[in-house]
Amino acid sequence: MATASTTAGTAVASGVFSPTLLELGVSALAGAAMIHAGATVLDHLPHGSFFHATGGSVNMQIHERLKLMPYETLVGLAITFISTLMFGFFGFAG
Template sequence: MAGIISNSGLRNVLIDGIDLLGLPSYALAPVSGIFMSAATVSTTAGAAVASSVFSTTLLELGVAGLAGAAMIHAGATVLDHLPLGSFFHATAGSVLMSFQGRLKLIPYESVVGLTIAIVSTLIFGVFKLFL
């Protein structure tokens, strides 16, 4: 999947979108994590694909390796719980929850993931702590 994405226009669309919105270069890290976790419906796969596709660009833009990795991983937690993935079904099945009941939790999980991504971006992107 990383090869397909890196050779498609999606990579450039994300980079151009960050530029168009006037966001700082480090914003590419959590945004790429968000989009890649949505594409793979997995935190692990999303973070792996995002880091494979965008790591060189982030490093060239001056984002520290640790900061980029932390923000990509945090971004990957925002949409990793969509109904297409195994996490969605495993968590519903483990507590005998209906599909409709599990769907109702998606907004709450998204807010938690977005909060994680925002805090990580503040720590590693804005304030550059622990670097």
């Protein structure tokens, strides 16, 4: 299933990956944090709701909004990487 919503993407990913994460000993909170961080990375793309909400809130034109994608991608990947380290490798939150 493909989805452009962070909420829907997180729900789908948690349904798919939660048995594996729990089986590997990852706590529910840690798994949720990692899945949400990953879903947020995709939401800044043009099909995601954050893309349009953030651009529209400041009356930004689509071509201006597209220029920010590389920066948002780096920020999102950093959030995902740090979340995976904190919760997946270092075992914070259980």
